[in-house]
Amino acid sequence: MSATLPAGTPARPLRVAVIGAGPAGVYAADILTKSEAVTSGALTVSIDLFDRYPAPYGLIRYGVAPDHPRIKGIVNALHKVLDRGDIRFFGNVDFGTDLTLADLRTHYDAVIFATGAIKDADLNIPGIDLAGSFGGADFVSWYDGHPDVPREWPLEAKEIAVIGNGNVALDVARILSKHADDLLVTEIPDNVYAGLKASPVTDVHVFGRRGPAQVKFTPLELRELSHSKDVDIVLYAEDFEFDEASDEAIQSNNQIKTMVGTLTNWIAEQPEDLSELTASRRLHLHFLHSPVEVYDDASAPGTVAGIRFERTELDGTGNARGTGEFVDYPVQAVYRAIGYFGSALPEVDFDHSKGVIPNDGGRVLDAGGTHVPGLYATGWIKRGPVGLIGHTKGDALETITLLLEDRETLPAAPAPASDAVVALLEERGTDFTTWEGWLALDAHERDLGGRAADAGLRRERIKVVPRDEMVEISRGGVTAQV
Numbered sequence: 001m002s003a004t005l006p007a008g009t010p011a012r013p014l015r016v017a018v019i020g021a022g023p024a025g026v027y028a029a030d031i032l033t034k035s036e037a038v039t040s041g042a043l044t045v046s047i048d049l050f051d052r053y054p055a056p057y058g059l060i061r062y063g064v065a066p067d068h069p070r071i072k073g074i075v076n077a078l079h080k081v082l083d084r085g086d087i088r089f090f091g092n093v094d095f096g097t098d099l100t101l102a103d104l105r106t107h108y109d110a111v112i113f114a115t116g117a118i119k120d121a122d123l124n125i126p127g128i129d130l131a132g133s134f135g136g137a138d139f140v141s142w143y144d145g146h147p148d149v150p151r152e153w154p155l156e157a158k159e160i161a162v163i164g165n166g167n168v169a170l171d172v173a174r175i176l177s178k179h180a181d182d183l184l185v186t187e188i189p190d191n192v193y194a195g196l197k198a199s200p201v202t203d204v205h206v207f208g209r210r211g212p213a214q215v216k217f218t219p220l221e222l223r224e225l226s227h228s229k230d231v232d233i234v235l236y237a238e239d240f241e242f243d244e245a246s247d248e249a250i251q252s253n254n255q256i257k258t259m260v261g262t263l264t265n266w267i268a269e270q271p272e273d274l275s276e277l278t279a280s281r282r283l284h285l286h287f288l289h290s291p292v293e294v295y296d297d298a299s300a301p302g303t304v305a306g307i308r309f310e311r312t313e314l315d316g317t318g319n320a321r322g323t324g325e326f327v328d329y330p331v332q333a334v335y336r337a338i339g340y341f342g343s344a345l346p347e348v349d350f351d352h353s354k355g356v357i358p359n360d361g362g363r364v365l366d367a368g369g370t371h372v373p374g375l376y377a378t379g380w381i382k383r384g385p386v387g388l389i390g391h392t393k394g395d396a397l398e399t400i401t402l403l404l405e406d407r408e409t410l411p412a413a414p415a416p417a418s419d420a421v422v423a424l425l426e427e428r429g430t431d432f433t434t435w436e437g438w439l440a441l442d443a444h445e446r447d448l449g450g451r452a453a454d455a456g457l458r459r460e461r462i463k464v465v466p467r468d469e470m471v472e473i474s475r476g477g478v479t480a481q482v
């Protein structure tokens, strides 16, 4: 049994490690520093924020579509938190290899896991592994310049199917259908621009398995589809089915009401004869289609040649059931965007069916359902990949409240000195990056963007993609400032 922190005001700061520097981790760290216990002077805290990537911001940097600049407001808020200097950032540090749980136990009184969910949920239908079938989250990682995905993405399909009716499906469909030149004002890396520019795509089909009143995306994101230049939206009258639950949802949920209104207006304005559409690309929105099989054909065995759906109908409760009618769409690529899924962490119990760390309000549980002292979770790895970025704040508040409730019984770290962990990383040869390093990389990326202005195009930033380049720029002359 390890020693516990003495009751009352501790003689030294409470040492907390946060694993994951996305919004969930930064919010948790920020909320802890602003807690009454800390602001009243009853408690002092020393917080280190670790991330496996050399740069902070997690899914904001590697999950938000580049043409969503309003998200920048969130980045600015996170920047302000980390720029205060009371939370240390260590990037390029992998939990489980560069730092183990035992290391964290040695140096910190509490550990908060905020590792999110970055992988695609599985879709278990025949043919999902054919060449030309992709995970939407992987594609997002590619267009967002994630350092651990290949730089090249095969964009050879003229007709593409996107499965899912959430915001990721819309992001994927929008980026696939948009003309690359219209993305050139964003921070997309050069390889992404070149890949999209060469894409021969003409038609992107998005498929929801339920009806227009059961979509998971949000009104702004839906409306945004109509802003893509030279891309016509196409809808199908036979997909507009509403059951009792749909009517109820339309009455009681403003977002659903708005989206059904938008879709209904679009279909009303659409020419009856689709050949009258003039854009060079089309984005089709289909509802009541449940994916059954991705298929190949004799001309190219092993490669996507199309996708089969079973038509569905609403069952009165807002759920859909199969009608026994099947329909095929010849497409050369399939993207599944049916949700993210969390990844297990070394030495921490994991719920493989939900993709989360088992927890009770953020207190990490062991296989027997008992709280593991000193371990906490927050964000998508705590509650699953649902909700907008802002929702993560409430989550962090709950987790931090419990951590503070537990603080007098936390297992006290035997080596709590704040420079010991730096020495350990250095001794292991980990090329960790720091906040000052991020400022250097940030300035570098902005500079790259500024230089594009000389070529007549103002870009706020161009992302640096390769990990070694990110690390090199971040560590250039700034290794001794921690």
Ligand code: NAP
Residues within 6 Å of the ligand: 068, 123, 163, 164, 165, 166, 167, 168, 169, 171, 208, 209, 210, 214, 215, 216, 217, 218, 221, 290, 291, 337, 338, 339, 340, 385, 386, 387, 388
């Ligand atoms: P999501 O919102 O959960 O949507 C998943 C979609 O996949 C749903 O339409 C779901 O249909 C469908 N689906 C699930 N399993 C399926 C299956 N076996 N076959 C066919 N369809 C299936 O997930 P997400 O799009 O990954 O988004 C995750 C979170 O991030 C959401 O909260 C989202 O709003 C947020 N996000 C926001 C933005 C933004 O721009 N604001 C961008 C990206 C992500 P059912 O409803 O029938 O289950």
